[in-house]
Amino acid sequence: MKRRTLITAGPAAGLLAMTPFASRAHADGWRTFEVVTRVEVTSPTGQVMVWVPLPLSQDTDWFQTLGNSVTGNFSVNDDVIDPNYRAGICSLSFKAGEAQPVIELTSRFRTRDRKIELKPGGGVLASAAEQAVYLKPTEYMPIDGIVRETALKATRGARTDLEKARALYDWTVENTERNAKTRGCGVGDIKAMLESNNLSGKCADLNALFVALARSVGVPARDVYGVRVADSKRGYKSLGKSGD
Structure with a gap:
């Protein structure tokens, strides 16, 4: 699946538009996706910097990042990995006075469904x-x-x-x-x-x-956020549609 995200950043408000495309499935359940994020900064002043989230930096048995590429008129590209949670951020800087800062980030990854058994011995114990x-x-x-x-x-x-x-x-x-x-x-x-x-x-x-x-109370827990790239197979309306 390809999904395009357009973000127009200005001094007053931002616009977010998304359009889904076709997907590709594999016999072992893996599906490959491509997400394109385009950021355009209107009426920039001073030093402009842009941060765009990247897919998971660590491969798992349900998610694997295949690659990221970025184009635009930025002067510095310095990807950052959060030391605690390993979250990846594409960090971009533009020259002062750049009239129309713009970048386009393309991320390719593959993912598949997983099921966890909530019973003793039903999963892999974290260290x-x-x-x-x-x-x-x-x-x-x-x-x-x-x-x-x-x-x-x-x-x-x-x-x-x-x-x-x-x-x-x-x-x-x-x-x-x-x-x-x-x-x-x-x-x-x-x-x-x-x-x-x-x-x-x-x-x-x-x-x-x-x-x-x-x-x-001693129960390990974490926040998980993401962008929906495919509809829920279980039909959960609260999860939204891939084109929302």
């Missing part, structure tokens, strides 16, 4: 080092104070990690709601959310809330 990464607090996701207090109340009586995760999921569903008026994807400041008792927001708020609650 202690791998789990430790997803137990640490962050600036906006503390795991002490009101966060841990809330998680302990929500998981009262739960003994295993799976029981705690289910209890926290149920608590999140029952106590939070999506707020369409929230700007962007939200900021994910969960301490402020809990202290104000305003448990509404968007993905970066609600996902981060669950993750921090889980980490605070």
